[in-house]
Amino acid sequence: MAGHFKSTQIIRAFPDLPQFERFMKPCRFEGKIQNLEVRGSIPSEIDGTFYRVMPDPQLPPLIENDPVRQSSA
Numbered sequence: 681m682a683g684h685f686k687s688t689q690i691i692r693a694f695p696d697l698p699q700f701e702r703f704m705k706p707c708r709f710e711g712k713i714q715n716l717e718v719r720g721s722i723p724s725e726i727d728g729t730f731y732r733v734m735p736d737p738q739l740p741p742l743i744e745n746d747p748v749r750q751s752s753a
Contacts, residue, residue, distance in 0.1 A: 694737075695744045706736050 694700040 692740045694740045697745065700737075704735075706738075708736070708738075 694706065698704070700706065
């Protein structure tokens, strides 16, 4: 039956490529921060919610070095 798997273990690791390292490393984290101490002042133009502005892939790519999904060659 579709959607019923015995294991959810990821078989492959993310490849050792720049798009999956350092600050681009998939983080699988979602959180909420409240009551932060602010030094200085926050500009009045900043109002709302910040969302991570980069891909956070759930699974490793099927093709290790996929030129279509890279920002530069």
